[in-house]
Amino acid sequence: MKVLVLAGGLSHERDVSxxxxxxxxxxxxxxxxQCDLRDADATLLEALPSYDGVLxxxxxxxxxxxxxxxxxxxxxxxxxxxxxSACRLAWDxxxxxxxxxxxxVSTPHSVxxxxxxxxxxxxxxxxxxxxxxxxLPLMVKPARGGSxxxxxxxHDAADLPAAMVACYGYGEAALVEQLVVGTEVAxxxxxxxxxxRALPAVEVRPLSGVYDYAARYTAGSTEYFVPAxxxxxxxxxxxxxxxxxxxxxxxxxxxxxxxxPDGVPHxxxxxxxxxxxxxxxxxxxxxxxGLTVGTLLCDLLELAAAR
Amino acid sequence: MSAYPxxxxxxxxxxxxxxxxGPRRRDTRLDSYVDRYAAxxxxxxxxxxxxxxxxxxxxxxxxxxxxxxxxxxxxLDVVGQTLHELVAxxxxxxxxxxxxxxxxxxxxxxxxxxxxxxINAHPDDVTVTVGSQQALDLVTxxxxxxxxxxxxxxxxxxxxxxxxxxxxxxxxHVAMDDQGLDPVALRKAVTALRAAGRTVKxxxxxPNFHNPAGTSLSEPRRDEVLAICQEAGLLVLEDNPxxxxxxxxxxxxxxxxxxxxxxxxxLGSFSKTFAPGLRVGWVLAPHAVRExxxxxxxxxxxxxxxxxxxAVVEYLSTQDWQGQVRVFQELYRERxxxxxxxxxxxxxAGTTWTHPTGGFYVWTTLPDGLDAKVMQPxxxxxxxxxxxxxxxxxxxxxxxxxxLSYCFPEPDRIREGVRRLAGVVEQELELLQTFGPTAARRxxxxxxxxxxxxx
Numbered sequence: 001m002k003v004l005v006l007a008g009g010l011s012h013e014r015d016v017s018x019x020x021x022x023x024x025x026x027x028x029x030x031x032x033x034q035c036d037l038r039d040a041d042a043t044l045l046e047a048l049p050s051y052d053g054v055l056x057x058x059x060x061x062x063x064x065x066x067x068x069x070x071x072x073x074x075x076x077x078x079x080x081x082x083x084x085s086a087c088r089l090a091w092d093x094x095x096x097x098x099x100x101x102x103x104x105v106s107t108p109h110s111v112x113x114x115x116x117x118x119x120x121x122x123x124x125x126x127x128x129x130x131x132x133x134x135x136l137p138l139m140v141k142p143a144r145g146g147s148x149x150x151x152x153x154x155h156d157a158a159d160l161p162a163a164m165v166a167c168y169g170y171g172e173a174a175l176v177e178q179l180v181v182g183t184e185v186a187x188x189x190x191x192x193x194x195x196x197r198a199l200p201a202v203e204v205r206p207l208s209g210v211y212d213y214a215a216r217y218t219a220g221s222t223e224y225f226v227p228a229x230x231x232x233x234x235x236x237x238x239x240x241x242x243x244x245x246x247x248x249x250x251x252x253x254x255x256x257x258x259x260x261p262d263g264v265p266h267x268x269x270x271x272x273x274x275x276x277x278x279x280x281x282x283x284x285x286x287x288x289x290g291l292t293v294g295t296l297l298c299d300l301l302e303l304a305a306a307r
Numbered sequence: 308m309s310a311y312p313x314x315x316x317x318x319x320x321x322x323x324x325x326x327x328x329g330p331r332r333r334d335t336r337l338d339s340y341v342d343r344y345a346a347x348x349x350x351x352x353x354x355x356x357x358x359x360x361x362x363x364x365x366x367x368x369x370x371x372x373x374x375x376x377x378x379x380x381x382x383l384d385v386v387g388q389t390l391h392e393l394v395a396x397x398x399x400x401x402x403x404x405x406x407x408x409x410x411x412x413x414x415x416x417x418x419x420x421x422x423x424x425x426i427n428a429h430p431d432d433v434t435v436t437v438g439s440q441q442a443l444d445l446v447t448x449x450x451x452x453x454x455x456x457x458x459x460x461x462x463x464x465x466x467x468x469x470x471x472x473x474x475x476x477x478x479x480h481v482a483m484d485d486q487g488l489d490p491v492a493l494r495k496a497v498t499a500l501r502a503a504g505r506t507v508k509x510x511x512x513x514p515n516f517h518n519p520a521g522t523s524l525s526e527p528r529r530d531e532v533l534a535i536c537q538e539a540g541l542l543v544l545e546d547n548p549x550x551x552x553x554x555x556x557x558x559x560x561x562x563x564x565x566x567x568x569x570x571x572x573x574l575g576s577f578s579k580t581f582a583p584g585l586r587v588g589w590v591l592a593p594h595a596v597r598e599x600x601x602x603x604x605x606x607x608x609x610x611x612x613x614x615x616x617x618a619v620v621e622y623l624s625t626q627d628w629q630g631q632v633r634v635f636q637e638l639y640r641e642r643x644x645x646x647x648x649x650x651x652x653x654x655x656a657g658t659t660w661t662h663p664t665g666g667f668y669v670w671t672t673l674p675d676g677l678d679a680k681v682m683q684p685x686x687x688x689x690x691x692x693x694x695x696x697x698x699x700x701x702x703x704x705x706x707x708x709x710x711l712s713y714c715f716p717e718p719d720r721i722r723e724g725v726r727r728l729a730g731v732v733e734q735e736l737e738l739l740q741t742f743g744p745t746a747a748r749r750x751x752x753x754x755x756x757x758x759x760x761x762x
Contacts, residue, residue: 010365039365149684
């Protein structure tokens with residue numbers, strides 16, 4: 001099978017994507033598959049027909065909002081992962097949260113505010129109203145984004161304006177969410193033909209207390225426990241699978257949750273093109289399940305080709 | 308983003324435990340050396356700022372971030388022929404270990420090059436290094452103990468700040484204005500630091516077409532600065548990669564040329580006048596210093612590459628290298644003009660910038676209340692890249708500043724880049740209008756080690 005790994009792109013997460021792409025390409029070649037690594041640029045369309053399958057390792061932007069997959073659908077090349085419409089749903093955190101809540105999965109209370117709302121209605125009163133409604137502490141993050149870029153934890157209302165400004169640097173809409181205290185876990189969900197199932201969850205404990213960009217991509221700055229040291233492992237796994245289903249995801253996803261001390265898992269976000277770098281969470285889960293990234297992706301590629 | 312985590316102490320659970328039953332258990336920090344690194348690695352973390360530069364490599368983005376000289380006009384076919392002859396005809400020398408101090412012929416050639424800036428030197432006092440970046444590293448290595456203070460301009464070259472930090476020095480920034488380093492501020496700084504019992508090892512200065520500030524130290528101030536340092540018994544480390552790239556006439560005499568033979572250590576480079584890829588720079592130092600530098604260099608690299616040095620000598624002696632430098636001057640002048648014109652026409656009121664008369668950089672200061680680091684992702688979305696100013700200070704200053712390079716893109720692209728940047732600044736001003744001032748006046752220190760193409 002001749003496989004194309006798409007990595008790089010023009011999003012803020014390009015650097016992470018390039019590393020994910022290289023690791024995945026190596027893993028695939030390790031299984032004997034023929035594999036090329038390309039960027040999503042002007043030369044892509046004419047190169048596509050020569051491949052039997054595509055792995056989208058683009059993070060953010062075109063890779064996760066469905067647009068690249070729309071192109072792949074148009075060209076008729078099989079690819080691993082969610083459909084364009086499922087991507088559009090998952091990439092927009094507010095919509096993903098609503099869909100998950102409807103399916104019975106908890107998610108922290110939140111509001112979504114486009115930049116325009118503040119411009120037109122005035123920031124002071126609006127922010128006060130947000131704090132009244134949601135309380136403190138809060139997590140401010142781009143409604144569409146990844147790698148914790150643009151995300152700030154806010155413990156003091158006076159810090160909220162700066163957090164909003166930092167967030168709007170990454171996109172037009174901000175998601176302001178209650179900052180829930182609990183155990184942060186990432187659950188990898190795979191479906192190799194028999195329905196989605198959860199792999200061992202990864203518990204994430206950043207030393208700084210915040211799982212920001214540096215904590216994610218600097219080896220040594222975060223502790224990981226695989227499987228997560230949770231009594232509520234079952235609940236977390238079930239919630240992740242439920243989210244995967246509710247969003248109409250396919251093949252492989254990573255669902256990020258916070259599990260509160262009462263054992264209830266709360267959805268943070270769903271990822272349709274999860275990172276595969278040296279410090280990423282999916283490879284840890286895959287490894288803990290006794291699988292290898294290379295063979296898992298090969299299986300998923302074959303499934304995709306058979307669709 | 309939150310501050311980077313402090314380097315942890317004590318044992319960490321970095322051990323993999325594998326059990327037979329059930330899923331493989333793993334408790335890990337993903338770095339089994341996490342508790343064993345030297346204290347000087349504190350702060351070497353993945354950086355979102357640096358990661359955003361990866362987007363700058365895409366052709367859709369106008370990168371005003373890079374410090375890469377424009378080498379497209381070099382006579383590459385001639386250089387290629389030279390390299391071929393060096394290896395095929397003189398391979399036994401070109402491919403062998405050479406002198407730890409550098410080859411004699413290139414040290415002589417370097418003395419001729421330095422004469423253009425008024426410096427009279429002996430080849431014995433020149434040490435060839437792997438780029439002047441290595442020279443910076445070696446000088447710091449032989450002079451600085453942890454806790455020593457190095458005086459730098461405000462702002463200063465990010466590559467130097469990284470070196471000083473890696474040797475656990477403290478940096479004290481001294482103010483500049485449009486004529487360069489402020490001698491009054493310098494004198495005050497030295498006095499205050501010594502009164503506080505600190506050991507000040509040297510003044511690091513970039514007198515010509517400063518990276519990142521674009522300014523040059525005026526003629527009278529060169530004498531003043533030297534006099535102040537001589538009086539204070541303070542070594543001057545003069546870093547001069549851009550001295551021959553002025554647009555308005557011959558080079559201004561170096562500080563080293565003004566009677567400071569024992570008081571000035573001078574760094575030079577062929578990166579901007581010839582080619583950075585060859586990695587050939589040098590340091591001119593008094594003989595006692597030079598002896599230590601050679602020992603330190605040998606301990607680091609054994610010797611600089613013989614082939615590369617021989618290539619530089621061939622180039623200097625057989626090509627009209629000064630004519631090539633004049634070509635570069637015109638090329639960069641045109642680009643500087645494009646940038647300054649575009650800035651003048653397009654940037655919102657309240658933005659200010661320097662007016663370089665050579666070199667590669669315009670240092671831009673945003674209207675009050677804006678933060679160039681916070682603005683950076685918006686700029687990337689708008690497909691323009693720059694280097695936020697905080698990286699050029701060791702003490703958290705520079706939140707309103709950013710460095711724009713004009714050396715690499717064509718004039719049209721420069722204009723387009725400034726147009727995009729102006730749009731981004733407008734949007735940030737809107738946010739300021741909406742949310743009020745939120746930018747940190749002075750954040751935590753943000754020194755990053757630069758990648759080669761953005762240094």
